[in-house]
Amino acid sequence: MFEKLRNAFSIAAKSFGEKELKEKDVEEVLFELEIALLESDVATEVIDSLKDDLKKQLVGSTVNKDKIAEVVKQELRKSISNMFDGAGKVDILSNIQKKKEKGEPYIISFMGINGTGKTTTIAKVANFLKENKYSVVIAAADTYRAGAIEQISEHGKRLNVKVIAQNYGSDPAAVSRDAVLYAKSHKIDCILIDTAGRMQTSKNLMDQISKINKVVNPDLKLFVGDSLAGNDTVSQAREFHNYTKFDGAILTKSDADARGGAAISIVKVTSSPILYLGVGQEYKDLKSFDKDVFLESLFGPEQVAEEITKKVAEPKPEPKVEPKPEPKPEPKVEPKPEPKPEPKPVEPKVEPKVEPKVEPKVEPKVEPKVEPKVEPKVEPKVEPKVEPKVEPKVEPKVEPKPEIHQEISDEDPFAGISTKDIEKYSDIFDVPPPENDNQARKLASDIRKWISEGRPKTKKDDPKPEPKVELKTEEKEIEETKDEKTIKKRSLFGWRKK
Template sequence: MFNSLKGKLDSFFQDLNRKTITEKDIDSILSDLELILLQNDVSLKVTEEIKEILKKKISGKKINLLENKRAFIKNALKEAIREILSSEKIDLIERINAKKPFVIMFVGFNGTGKTTTIAKLGNILKKKGFSVVFSASDTFRAGSIEQLEKHAQNVGIRVIKHRYGGDPAAVAFDAIEHAKARNIDVVMIDTAGRSEMNKNLIEEVKKVKRIAKPDLTIFVADALAGNSIVEQAEKFSDVGIDCSVLTKIDADARGGGALSIIFVTGKPVLYVGTGQGYDDLKEFDPELILKNIF
C-alpha cells in the first residue's frame, strides 16, 4: 500500500540531511515536495493545503542547526497530513440502533466496487446481529440486478427488485416498505453508477434520494482512480453525500486518492476496502494511512 509515495518521500527526506537548509531554501523544498505529491495523484488543492500547513510549521525554525533535519521536516509533514485526514467520526452502529429501518444509499461511478461494498457492509452488519435487505435500484446497467443477487445469496441477504428499465425510486420505496412490514433493521440501496455517457443518471439518483429519504448517503470511490476521485466527488455534490468508502486501497501504490477524498468532499471516510473477501472492509484509520506513508 502506497509504495510509490513512500519510496519517493524516503528519498526526499534522505536528501535533506545532505543539504544546507536556510529560510530561503524552504520554498525550494516545498516545490520538490509538491512534485512528489502531484506525481502520486494527490489533488492540487490538497497538495497546496499540505504545503501551506507545512510552511507554517517549519518557517522561522533554524532547521540547518538541527542535528536531524530529515526527522524534523518528516514529522512536520506527518502532522500536516494528519490534519488533512482528520474529520468527524460517524458511529454507524449507534445510528442504526437509533432508527428502524435505517436506510443507507450508495452512490458512485461505474466500476468503483459499489455493489461489492454493499455486500461487504451488509455482511458486517448481519454478523453484528442486524437484519438487512438490499434494494436493487440500479435498473439501468445490464447485469446489475444479477450481480447484487449473487452477492446477496453469498452473504444470506434478501434482495428487493423490479425489472430492468423500471423506476429505481419505486424499488427503493418497496424495499423500505418491506423492511417496515417485517421489522428489518437496515435497508441498503444500490444505485446506477454515473458515467460521462449517461449524465441523466444523476437525476435518477436524485429522485431515489427524494423518495427514499436515506439516513446516510455513502459515496463509493476507487482508490486507484487517483486524481479522478476529485472529479467524481464533484459530480455527486448535487446529490449530497454524508461520507465515503474508499475501495481497493490495498492495491493503491500512490495514495493520492486516500489523501484527497476527505479534504475534497469535506466528509469522513467510513470504511476502506482491503481485498476481495466479504470481510475485507475495515474502518478507516488515519494512523494506518500515515504508517504506510512514513
C-alpha cells in the same frame, strides 16, 4: 500499499535535513515534494495546502540538522491528520443501533461510477452488518445496467439477504421506497441501496440519484471510489459531492494501490471521511478506515509500515472469526426475510382481518339476546294481574249507584204482583234485586210466570244466581231496619224510592 506516497514524504524530510532553512531552499524542496505527491495521485489543491502548512512551519526557523527530517515528517503528519479530523467520523454500527432503538431502519445509499466495485462493496457491507447481528435488506435500485439486478441478487442469495427488485427501466426511487416499506414491515435493521453506476458528468443520472435521496431520505450516503483511479476518483468524488452531499466514502482496491493519494485527496476535497477500505474480492475484505493506521503506514518505520500493510491486506485473526459468525446468523436471518413477500402484499392482509371480525360478532349477539327476553316477561305478567283484579271490584260498586238515579221509571214493572209473591219468589229462588229497568221487568215477568204456573217451589228457568257476597250485604241492611217488609222490598228494589 501506499509505498509511493510514503517515499515522497521521506524525500521531503531528507532534503530539509541537509540544508539551512530559507524560503528559497524550502521552495526547492517543496517542488520535489509536489512532484512526488502528484505521482502519488494527491490532488493539486491538497498538495498546495500541504505546502502552505510546511512553509509556515519551516521558513525562518532554525532546525537542528539531525532532527530536521523528524520535524518535517511530524509537520506533514500533523497536516494530514488535521485533514482527517476535519472530515469527522461516522460510526455506522452505533448509528444503526440508535435507529433500531427507535424502531426505524437505517438507510444507506451507495453511489459511484461503473466498475469501481460498488456492488461488491454493498455485499461486503451487508456481510459486515450481519456479522454484527443486524438484519439487512438490499434495494436493487440499479435498474439501468444490464445484469446489475442479477448481480446483486446473486450476492443476496450467497449472503442470505433479501433483495428487493423490480424490472429494468423501472424507477430506482420506487425500488428504494419498496425496500424501505419492506424493512419497516419486517423490522429489518438496515437498508442498503445499490444505485446505478454513472459518470459524474451525466446530469440526468445525477438527477436520478438525487431523486432517490429525496424519496427515501437515507441516513447515510456513501460514495464508492476506486483507489487505483487516483485523481480521477478525486474528481468523481468532487462532482458526486456537489450533487448529493454524500456523508462518507469507501475506497475499493486499496490492496492493489501503491500510491494512497486518493484517500487524502477525497477527504480534503469533500470534507467527508473515509469509512472503509476495500482490500480484496472476498466478502470479508472490508476494513474500517483508521486514520492512525493510515498515517503510520505513511510515516512510521518501514518495518512497522510493512506490518501494518500486511495486517490490513491479509489479516490473520479473520479466518478464525469468520467461519464462526457466518453459519450462525445465516440460518437465523434467512427464513425471516425470504418467505415473506414484498411490502405491497403485506399491507392488504392486515386490513381485511380486522374489519370482518369485529362487525359480524357484535351485531348478531346483542340484538337477539335483548329483545326476546324483555318483551315476553313484561307483557304477560302485567296484563293478567291488573285486569281481573280491578274490573270486578269497580263495576259492582260504581254502577248500581248511578243507575238507581238514572233509570227511575214511573211504570212499576211489579204492578199487580203482591209483595208476598215477590218475597216468596225471592226466597225460593234466592233472587238478587234487579239493578236496572230491564232486570226489573225480567224479574217481574219471571214472577208472573211463576205465579201462573201455580207458584212451584222449583223452576226450570232458574234465574242466574248472584254472588253471595251481595246478598249478605243486603241482609245486613235488612237487619239494620225495623220495618222488615218495607225495607225488604226497598232492599230488593232499591232503585225505587217509593
